[in-house]
Amino acid sequence: LILMRLSGKVAVITGAASGIGAASARLFVREGCRVVLGDIQQKRGAALVEELGSAAVFADCNVTREEDIAKLVDMALQHFGRLDIIVNCAGGSVMEDKPVHEMDLDVWQRTIALNLLHPFLASRHGIPHLIKAGGGSVINFSSLKGMMGSDRPAYAAAKGGIISLTQT
Numbered sequence: 001l002i003l004m005r006l007s008g009k010v011a012v013i014t015g016a017a018s019g020i021g022a023a024s025a026r027l028f029v030r031e032g033c034r035v036v037l038g039d040i041q042q043k044r045g046a047a048l049v050e051e052l053g054s055a056a057v058f059a060d061c062n063v064t065r066e067e068d069i070a071k072l073v074d075m076a077l078q079h080f081g082r083l084d085i086i087v088n089c090a091g092g093s094v095m096e097d098k099p100v101h102e103m104d105l106d107v108w109q110r111t112i113a114l115n116l117l118h119p120f121l122a123s124r125h126g127i128p129h130l131i132k133a134g135g136g137s138v139i140n141f142s143s144l145k146g147m148m149g150s151d152r153p154a155y156a157a158a159k160g161g162i163i164s165l166t167q168t
Helices: 019-030 042-055 066-080 105-132 153-167
Strands: 010-014 034-039 056-060 085-088 137-140
Touching: 010 019, 010 066, 010 105, 019 034, 019 042, 019 085, 034 042, 034 066, 042 056, 056 066, 066 105, 085 105, 105 137, 105 153, 137 153
Parallel strands: 010 034, 010 085, 034 056, 085 137
Antiparallel strands: none
8 A cells, every 4th residue: 555655755764775774765765755875785775776766866875974974965955855854774783792891992983883873963964954844754773682782782782872862
């Protein structure tokens, strides 16, 4: 059933080339939304744009870099004239995310940047445009690990931070 609930809306989606991000992009376009897809997976992103047609554009985007996030927001404005929805879906963990006393600081910082810094950056750059559009939505993906803890403490801490950031 297609209701066109997002007709006329524009969304920026991080982590859009695969998984939940790609599924979100497909659903949003089916519902009438135009989307800016951000991801580091260029081939998959290009294939998804080909599938979705003129309702989608892709940007090579490392979500841990503020300038890449700013570029996504700018693309929404340049290609589609507005921004209504921010979907922060990029994220993940690495095997080196191990007990705190064994973890390298670099692993902690990369995991926090990927999972928690990026929703902050996307919100920081995007929310002013949501306000200009008369309102909008910020959708942040988290995990049960953010409420329960995990054997991957950096990932769990970041996901818990997303929950708190979203509530705030």
